[in-house]
Amino acid sequence: MSINPTRKRMVKLGFCPIGKFVFSHEDALRQKARLEEKLRLWGVEYASLDGILKDGIVRSQADVDAVVDHFRREEIDALFLPHCNFGTEGAAGMIGKKLGLPVLLWGPRDEAPLADGTRLRDTLCGLFASSKVLHKLGVPFSYVENCGVDDPAFERGFRGFLGAASVARLFRRGPRIGHIGQRIDFFWSTIINESELLERFRVEVLPLDLVEFIRTAKDRASRARGAYEREARELRETAFIEHLEDDALVNILAARDQMLALVEEHGLDALAVQDFTSLVDEMGAYCFYANSAVGDRYPVGCESDIHGALSGLLVEHASLGSGASFLADLTIRHPENDNGILLWHAGAPLSLIHPDARVRLGKHWILPSPLSGMTHFRLKEGPLTVARFDGDGGEYCLAVGEGHSIPGPETQNNYVWMEVDEWPRWERTLMEGPFIHHIAMGYGHFGRALLEACRFVPGLKPVAL
Numbered sequence: 001m002s003i004n005p006t007r008k009r010m011v012k013l014g015f016c017p018i019g020k021f022v023f024s025h026e027d028a029l030r031q032k033a034r035l036e037e038k039l040r041l042w043g044v045e046y047a048s049l050d051g052i053l054k055d056g057i058v059r060s061q062a063d064v065d066a067v068v069d070h071f072r073r074e075e076i077d078a079l080f081l082p083h084c085n086f087g088t089e090g091a092a093g094m095i096g097k098k099l100g101l102p103v104l105l106w107g108p109r110d111e112a113p114l115a116d117g118t119r120l121r122d123t124l125c126g127l128f129a130s131s132k133v134l135h136k137l138g139v140p141f142s143y144v145e146n147c148g149v150d151d152p153a154f155e156r157g158f159r160g161f162l163g164a165a166s167v168a169r170l171f172r173r174g175p176r177i178g179h180i181g182q183r184i185d186f187f188w189s190t191i192i193n194e195s196e197l198l199e200r201f202r203v204e205v206l207p208l209d210l211v212e213f214i215r216t217a218k219d220r221a222s223r224a225r226g227a228y229e230r231e232a233r234e235l236r237e238t239a240f241i242e243h244l245e246d247d248a249l250v251n252i253l254a255a256r257d258q259m260l261a262l263v264e265e266h267g268l269d270a271l272a273v274q275d276f277t278s279l280v281d282e283m284g285a286y287c288f289y290a291n292s293a294v295g296d297r298y299p300v301g302c303e304s305d306i307h308g309a310l311s312g313l314l315v316e317h318a319s320l321g322s323g324a325s326f327l328a329d330l331t332i333r334h335p336e337n338d339n340g341i342l343l344w345h346a347g348a349p350l351s352l353i354h355p356d357a358r359v360r361l362g363k364h365w366i367l368p369s370p371l372s373g374m375t376h377f378r379l380k381e382g383p384l385t386v387a388r389f390d391g392d393g394g395e396y397c398l399a400v401g402e403g404h405s406i407p408g409p410e411t412q413n414n415y416v417w418m419e420v421d422e423w424p425r426w427e428r429t430l431m432e433g434p435f436i437h438h439i440a441m442g443y444g445h446f447g448r449a450l451l452e453a454c455r456f457v458p459g460l461k462p463v464a465l
Helices: 025-041 061-074 089-099 123-136 152-173 194-201 210-223 225-238 246-266 278-283 288-295 306-318 423-432 447-456
Strands: 012-015 045-047 078-082 103-106 141-143 176-180 204-208 270-273 326-333 340-345 360-363 372-378 383-392 395-406 414-419 438-443 460-464
Touching: 012 025, 012 061, 025 078, 045 061, 061 089, 078 089, 078 152, 089 123, 103 123, 103 152, 123 141, 141 152, 141 447, 152 306, 152 447, 176 246, 176 306, 194 204, 204 210, 210 225, 210 246, 210 278, 225 246, 246 270, 246 278, 246 288, 246 372, 270 306, 288 372, 306 326, 306 383, 306 438, 306 447, 326 414, 340 423, 340 438, 383 414, 383 447, 395 423, 395 447, 447 460
Parallel strands: 012 045, 012 078, 078 103, 103 141, 176 204, 176 270, 372 414, 395 460
Antiparallel strands: 326 340, 326 438, 340 414, 360 372, 383 395, 383 438, 395 414
């Protein structure tokens, strides 16, 4: 397992081994050493208690304040409470309570009693005691089943917890989403409550004037005309460019750079864009290639979908930044596979292209416009996770599901066919919930991380598809 994100900072873990004055302290040290070896192997950033407590293990209620002070100085994002021989449940509970961070509870599976009938540890018993105290103190936590440190169940659970902690950290600091333009008037499905997002989830939506965006992008195109023309020539050598004059292609490239400049200037985490029709008319082209290029660095929600942009951000954090997200449409069912669905839209990140495909910029095949610039390419194959943050009437949900790509008919724009376990159930769940047709997708299976994250985000209900 490699937990080494390319797009986001690693979750910093507070490594807080729990022991007790009973059972074998020597065996507890062995368990601690095995765990630290595994954390280093996986590339996990963590702060230990070495030098803070004797042997770096909590064994008394008196250890609580020193541990909490240390982890606060270390600015950890999450707390790992591995029980190494039994459990000092009061200390475990109070450390979790005072830090107020996502908590992972786990301990190694106990071996058989020794030949004389004694036991080196009763880890499972101690876990039951600590779970009760965490419940009593109102500390939300994730739990991985009692298993061996080399067991795949531990690796899966641990990875899921780190993804959940990454999502929770995002909400703690407050995501910032830049909205270029305004809501498209006939898209009632993207009406949101900005005030509620800010008050309940610390999500700030920054309005960015579309007229100013267009003016600045065109000025950028004019000032760097030569460099953009060279890039346009290079792009024509690698992509199919149809019905797109140099002026329009230069404007698209300048729009890309202006989007990136706004992200950097305002410290944004994601963008939502009013893609049409004012932007298209003024730039002389559909600017979805700009979305594709920016999408490899930051999530982009098309059609002014704020909840969609946030969904993409959650997908990327839950995957620990392993790849880009794409806000797709749930469109048509597979013509031959009852559990297949088409994930489709435009502006997919360029890194998601199928290795046998080639980028094509062409006309909009649905809207009757003479302008070009829509992205057309098939997406790569692999395991898929999809998610949608949405809500109405003050109730917010996160719908999460997993599937995998399957062969299917060719279509326009950016697409991949996905097979799930039982599409009719998915369809009914999404239709009856507060969701729309937009859903963020990412490659890999990390649905567990997204569902677990809801434990640590008050007011967000998990919906398993």
